[in-house]
Amino acid sequence: MTTTDASAAAASTGAAQAVDTAVRAAAASGLERTSRAERAGWLRAIADALEAHRDELVALAHDETHLSEARLTGEVTRTATQLRFFAGVIEEGSYLEAALDSPDASLVPPRPDLRRMLRPIGVVAVFAASNFPFAFSVLGNDTASALAAGDPVVVKAHPGHPELSRRVAAIAREALAAAGGPVDALVLVGSEGGASGMETGVELVRHPLVRAVGFTGSTRGGRALFDLAVSRPDPIPFYGELGSINPVVVTPAAAAEDATGLAEGLAGSFTRDGGQYCTKPGLVFVPAGTGFEAALVAAAGEAPAQRLLTAGMTAAFAAGVGELGARDDVEVLVAGTTDAPGDSASTVVATSAAAFLAAPEAFQTEHFGPLTLVVRYDDAAPGGDLDRALAVLEGSLTGTVRHAAADGAALADDAELVERATAALSRVAGRVLYNGWPTGVAIAWAQHHGGSWPASTASVHTSVGATAIRRFLAPVAYQDAPQQVLPAELRDGNPAGVPRRVDGVLQA
Template sequence: MTGRHRVDAAAQVATDASPDVDRAVRAAAAAGVERTTRAERADWLRALADAVEAHRDELVALAHDETHLSEARLGGEVTRTAAQLRFFAGVIEEGSYLEATLDAPDASLTPPRPDLRRMLRPIGPVAVFAASNFPFAFSVLGNDTASALAAGAPVVVKAHPGHPELSRRVAAIGRDALAAAGGTADALQLVEGLDAGVALVGHPLVAAVGFTGSTRGGRALFDLATARPAPIPFYGELGSLNPVVVTEAAATADVAGIAAGLAGSFTRDGGQYCTKPGLVLVPADHGFEAALDDALAEVDGQRLLTDGMAVAFVDGVDRLGSLDGAEVVLPGRLADGAAPAAAATVVTVDAVTFAAGPESWLEECFGPLTVLVRYRGDDERDRAIATLEGSLTASIHHAPGEDVRDLADALGRIAGRLVFNGWPTGVAIAWAQHHGGGWPATTASVHTSVGATAIRRWLVPVAYQDAPAGVLPPELRDGNPLGIPRREDGTPKPGSRTA
């Protein structure tokens, strides 16, 4: 069977399995997004940001009803979502993300060098799986969608079942905003349902996938993406424990302050953050547990995003509490059957027991739970650190002037972001941000899902050799007519920020 016939056969399977998905993907692929200019797409992104903010009250009310998150938190998330959209408008206007590179011909080299010009281009239609815990910022018009549209890739979003009405409304607002900005509404599509998600990953016109969710669900889709006749990139953000190390000097200097910071971080919004500190190495006999108990005294239980998550949280507490050497210091609870609530829960274990069988301790428990690993001396601490898996973040609390270079080196091997004397729950939108890490935190540790280089996931390189001037994209033409940053004959050339 030829390659073309294999694609046709796969397309027929996708159509038969989910005609709604097939229609959505084909409409996105036909939208012509890859032929638009950076200036046009920047206008789209700003229009989407304006539209989300214009409907703020309506959308926050919908999200509150479906997720139980506070209106204040959701309002802040709308602001973040609009900021992300505008941020990527600026990223593509600046232009360095294209990695435009030119090498002039040189016949004196061995082998001779032709005229070579290279840049990144859109990968094609992108599937985005919305997250449960960020109904705006990592959902229909969230960071994955913003960065993909910025790259010139149309998007088919698989809505999260935890907030379906909100997803439909945001998609409708987004499609209207795209059309009003002179774009095409078909650049943004929405599909729903488990079967639709499977069909989406398997559709032959889908070129890449962005996913935020559970390790089990993400791994199943990752395997599907790589098992396709033509495998595609799967950028999954899955499970992360985000370990924290408190040095003995830090605990001696400010045990109450560090404990209060931990209490606020791991219980924030019910502990429903991918960056929640779920594992904390603390020095034994420094009063940390008592200080944390005091800090949690005023923390109320919170209803989780779905009833299923609340039940899974209790199961997770029971599982951890049954492990050898475990002690549940503050047991979680379900308040009542009508409105399940999860209370802040701390599980403790000594570092020797932890390091002897870490696998059972390294499974993420989504919700307001953290595990304290008590160590005696640096050797016990370091042996525990050596067992840790990939994480989005790792944090070090140290005393002023304390040398923590070895700790930073050890944690830097497993985490995508190192936090010093702070807490990881809060991911700034910035050029220097990295939100990624080794397995199981992500499926592609060299990439980020937050920050300017999140756009790199939806781009692939193309080199033009001895190309006629009329074939070249404007960004690669002689004289740099668009004024973007480029590398010419090995020398960086600044741009003039023109789209």
């Protein structure tokens, strides 16, 4: 064995040992045996501690990610809000889906006493995201919803902000200890013992005590880990949020009504924080021959350049821009320039609906950075080139319709096209919005942040909003169980006070 081989083997062994220690500590934390009220209190304690260290954490995040301090300050607030939101979700209790059926010997077959609810599944592995160093990272939505469910979490830190990850984890664990909670309910692993981040991640997904995985990242990395999760001797669910281009349909009436306002809004959305949003509008269908493109060129040309999160992302963005711009069927409308080495500038390219239809896969590759692709369509009538292009869309987190806003004939003429666009986008996107821009995901009970592949690996679930907790729970039915062994939420008299469905009737 060469020295290089020996070093690699030692690093792999180190990663396996570190992951094993972390997972076993989390599994022994006892979080699944705690009450909803206890966990709600601990989530709020962690949120308070996060905000108490805001200035320190924002400075650290700014140094590692190059994101603005204003953006990061707001993200700390969002992260604390998520933690408190899930505290409220578990206190309300309907997430448990508690259901009771009374015994009935007259039925065929006879029905016993049945009581069912959702229970924690065990240790959850969470892979932190690069582009949201707080809100989708150590204490992000995956972690918050898993802890709320009663599942201990082992977080794989992102290499783009390792020091921040360590500090956030330490603050959370200190808050748990101070509030009387199980400290090992949250454990962090990184690039252990010289191992690469991927090696550590592989060991985490493989660990036999890990029961589910939450992932936010690239399609390539997510697919590799997804394949690993489902090929284990005991396959586990892998909830991955991956690539998304978030198509936008601009109707002819909308373009005629306010082309300049639309262009300015699009430019602000796709260049926001360097275009490093999973919800960035990267594909925009626009009627040909309007003033929209000229307005977009003007607006995008004024957008400031941005240093991306990592050197690898910067290189990948430049390569993607170069490849797309070199195509014969693509016109480069804005080729952003910058005097600062390492920065990425806004880019706008355009093609025709016919070219898009000829090579839909090539035009639906996500370019993580400040780029958007304009697709010009000529025929908005049923069965026209716009309809045909929408029919070949891949999965995305969002789809947007920009339609006429004013009352009157323009809005009436738009209605049928809006209905067709809605149907097409609803087929592939988890959230469809109107006369807005998708770079913003509210924390709410009705929110859905997911979509068909490649936007996510499980389109029936969300990673934002109350039902994100459903990913980390499993149903258990108790048949003819003695009262003392039942969870409080299923006992006679409903001592836990949760919403329940009793003999088919929902009781608040």
